[in-house]
Amino acid sequence: MGPSQSKVERTIEDTDHEHTFQHEHNDQCNAYVCLLAEGDVDSDWSFQCMMFNKASSSMLHDGLPKVEIEYRTGNLLAGIPRTAMIVHACNCRGIWGAGVAAQLERLYPDAFKAHQKYCHQKDQDDLGRSMAIFHPGPTIGCLFTRTGYGQPTEREEKIGYEKAVLQATETAMTSMLEGMSKQIQSGDTRFKNITEIRMPMINNGNFGIPWAKTANVLTGITMPAPLQHLNPIIVYRFEPTQPIPIPGQERAPENMLLAGMQNP
DSSP states (O other): OOTTEEEEEEEEEOSSOEEEEEEEEETTTTEEEEEEOTTSSSSSSOOEEEEEOOOOGGGOOTTSOBOOEEEEESOTTTTOOTTEEEEEEEETTSOOOSHHHHHHHHHOHHHHHHHHHHHHTSOSOOTTOEEEEESSSSEEEEEEEESSSSSOOHHHHHHOHHHHHHHHHHHHHHHHHHHHHHHHHTTOHHHHTOOEEEEOOTTSSTTOOOHHHHHHHHTTSBOOGGGGGGOSEEEEEOOTTSOOOOTTOSSOOTTSOOTTSSOO
16 A cells, blocks of 8 residues: 555444445545455455545646547447446435346346445435446446435535536546546556446436436546547447346346436
C-alpha cells in the first residue's frame, strides 16, 4: 500500500451475523476499495467492490473525445464475455428490484449481496457516485442515479425529479470513468483488461426518464485517454424475442423483465 492510502476495518451487524469490510482509501485514485471478508457471500471466492468518489471539475480532460454510443438490438447479457463491463443505474438502498438490475441479481446473486451489504453499511447518501464489482463474471458497474425507488424522495422533489436523476447520472458516470482511468494509471490490470462497456437504456424504465435525455447527458461526458479503447459504449435496445439465460432454467420466468426493456 502506497503512502497515499489508509486502511481501516469497519464491522456492521445484521440479524444473521457480523460482516467485516476492509476499506482502503486511495487518494490518488479517488476510490474506496471494499474487500468483503471470506464467508460473506455464498461462495468460495472473494469479491471486491470499488466505490468511486464524485469527480471534481479538475479531473476533466479538455480536447479529448466525448463518450460515443453504439446501438445494438438484442439481449444485453447474451454471450457476454468475462472481460466486459455491464453498467446499469441503481438506487442507493441496495435493491435491484426490476429491469436489468433484477436480472443481474438472479444471474450473479453473490455480486448482488456484495453490493447490498455495502449499501446497508452506508448512510445511503451515495447519489452521484459509482461502484465497480469484481467477481468471476463480467465486471458490474453501478451508477447511483436515484436515492430511493418508487415515488420521488423529498431530496429528489426539492431539486426536481428529472433534473436530480440526470445530474446524478452525469456525476456518477464521470466518477466511474475517471476512477477507472486513474486505477489503470496506477497499474490496476483489472480495468485495463476490460474490452467493452455494455449498458441498457438506463433511467428509461422504472425511473421514467426519456432515454434521449440520458443519452444527451452521457455523450456530453469526456472519455479519459486510458479508456479510449472502450469508446463507443455499447447500448442495447430491447429485443423481446430473446430470453434471458438463467442458470438452471430453460427460460426466464414470465414475470422477469428482459434485458434493455424496463431498465431502472
